[in-house]
Amino acid sequence: MARAEKVSVSLGVEDLNWARRRAKLEIKSLSAVVTEALRRQRQAEARNRLLAELGTDDITDAERSQVRREWRTAPKVRAQRPRAAKRKKKS
Numbered sequence: 549m550a551r552a553e554k555v556s557v558s559l560g561v562e563d564l565n566w567a568r569r570r571a572k573l574e575i576k577s578l579s580a581v582v583t584e585a586l587r588r589q590r591q592a593e594a595r596n597r598l599l600a601e602l603g604t605d606d607i608t609d610a611e612r613s614q615v616r617r618e619w620r621t622a623p624k625v626r627a628q629r630p631r632a633a634k635r636k637k638k639s
Contacts, residue, residue, distance in 0.1 A: 552579075557582075567582060567585075
């Protein structure tokens with residue numbers, strides 16, 4: 549788990565109420581909900597940078613949904629871990 553640092557933030561009442569409801573529904577802490585929201589925002593920004601680099605400003609909701617369907621149905625590829633060298637038996 550990444551190192552965490554305790555901070556104090558001010559949230560609007562509506563945002564705080566939404567985050568508390570979400571935390572309760574998902575059986576998570578309020579911190580976990582905020583962390584997830586920040587992670588998703590960072591992913592969206594990275595996606596937008598990639599799209600700009602590829603020469604397009606944005607994709608449609610239909611295109612986004614299609615990509616997500618393809619990701620979900622793609623076969624899982626597990627990274628191969630290097631095998632440990634076999635030990636020689638002592639005679």
